[in-house]
Amino acid sequence: MRYLKKTRYLQDINLFKHNGQRFWYGLLLLVMCLAPLGLDRFLLGELSLVYIYAIAGVGLMLLVGYSGQVSLGHAAFLAIGAYAHAYFLNLGWPFPLSLFTSMLLTGLIGGLVAIPVLRMSGIYLAVATLAFAVIVEQTLTHWESVTGGFRGMLVPKPEFFSADLNAYIPFYYLCGGVLILVMLAGLNLLRSPTGRAMVAVRDSETSAQSMGINLARTKSTAFAISAGFTGLAGGLFAHKIGYLAPDAFTLLTSIQLLLMVVVGGLGSMHGVIYGAIFIGLLPSGIAVFRDAVPPSIGQIPGLEPGVFGLILVLFLIYEPLGIYGRWQKIRLYFEEFPLYRRSTYKRQKTYLRTERLR
């Protein structure tokens, strides 16, 4: 067991608590940078996709994991980001400006949608966001002058100072760089008053209100930031798939995004990365599975959504803290070995909540 002796308040405020963390995260950064040397084209592409999912995941985690507001409509924000980015590029805007504007635009739409939607909570909120996703999907299909309707829309190649960012190695670095920036922004929020207000709203609205936290404003801020990050991911996603069509942003995408934060571990930024790796690699896993089993099982249509749903349910029942929660338990087991107590993480029932207001 390691005990950290703290001597300065900044140790609790800075991102890295001790040199061990600096070393390991530095090593991770190095591995990220050197990955193109050892990986082939396909794997590098998959890894870029994982990064893109993680960017959207940071956004969704801030909303679901830290503010406690469920959204089943984040595919819509991914779509808005992607289409806006492609539209601006087609107008001839430079790449960084286009990406940044589409992020702001998506964030703005998220903030506006939040105002009516966040009057609801729980299952009603989930249904409202779902409805929003359906509206956006229909809009994409029918607003042909902008989106190209069913025919879809070609995404111009990203160029920056005449460097071709679409080649797979620059694109990998682009996604990695954006992910790091978004991650930093997310962590900054969480260690400052804005993030704490979100956590307060998640854990007890009544109490948050008595602490002077404006519920409506906090929730819509969370929604706007979440939508903005997802829109940013959408812009990169547009380049990844190369050609936009409405069927790239369906309900399944929303569920996939939600699956990512739940499986990764609600309420942890590590969980975003674990979840992104998980859903980024799951389709490949399912493809391998289809080949390995007899055709009568392997060729079942709708296997993917089925597996997604099953995994989501299993995690909710057996490991609500997701992969990150499981990892913490394993780590504690080894740290305390052989004194680990089996019931350390046993879920307790509290009987003191009977008189909660509202």
Place this chain on the structure above:
Amino acid sequence: MSLLVAEGISVSFGGVKAVQDVSFSINEGEVFSIVGPNGAGKTTIFNLISRIYNTTGGRLFFDGVDITRVPAHSIAHLGIARTFQNTELFDRETVLKNLLIGAHIHRTSNVLSDLFFLPGVRRQELAFRKAAEDVIDLLDLRSYRDQVIANLPYGVRKMVEIARALCLKPRLLLLDEPSSGLNPEETEDLSFWLEDIVEDLGITVAMVEHDMKLVGQASDRVLAMADGKVIALGTPAEVQTHPEVLRAYLGD
């Protein structure tokens, strides 16, 4: 001088008149207790002051300002902090983070500066931490600083909730049954801390309390209620011997 004035406040839920035409005033620098049997409307009065419920009649003034219709989240900004009967802490966070949330109303940063964690935000965090540590020292919570609320015993949670309310640096502190769930020793400590809070920090305290010993020791004035109405108002000794109060508790 009166810090908080209630003028004939009432509230009813459907047919139940929870609070009927209650008037009182809390003077600056005193400990004001509200006592009464279960269902007398004590907590409801707190919920009216902190604007969780809307009054159906009457008016509330804090420091001369009409607060009868201000939004609930503005109450804290005016200088009223509160605790809850069964604790409403942010359960999945550490004690320290709970206290920092208490400092929220003193923030000067906005979303943008938070996103980039500008130097001003860092300075603000340090200042918040310093203030939180002062409260931790006052209420002796040092050993719990980094523990998650869900793992703490009930008595400590009650103290953390008072600590969080103190982090708001309020002028009026509403304590809803601070001693419920505390053992006699902890209750004893609580009465000393109440003294510190009033005398050292200059905070006016209003509390709902069932422990008559604590009420007698700590409070300057007591309001006794039954069935949503005021039955007595005066010093602890006066109220304890008031015939109406005896009837409310013991029956005829």
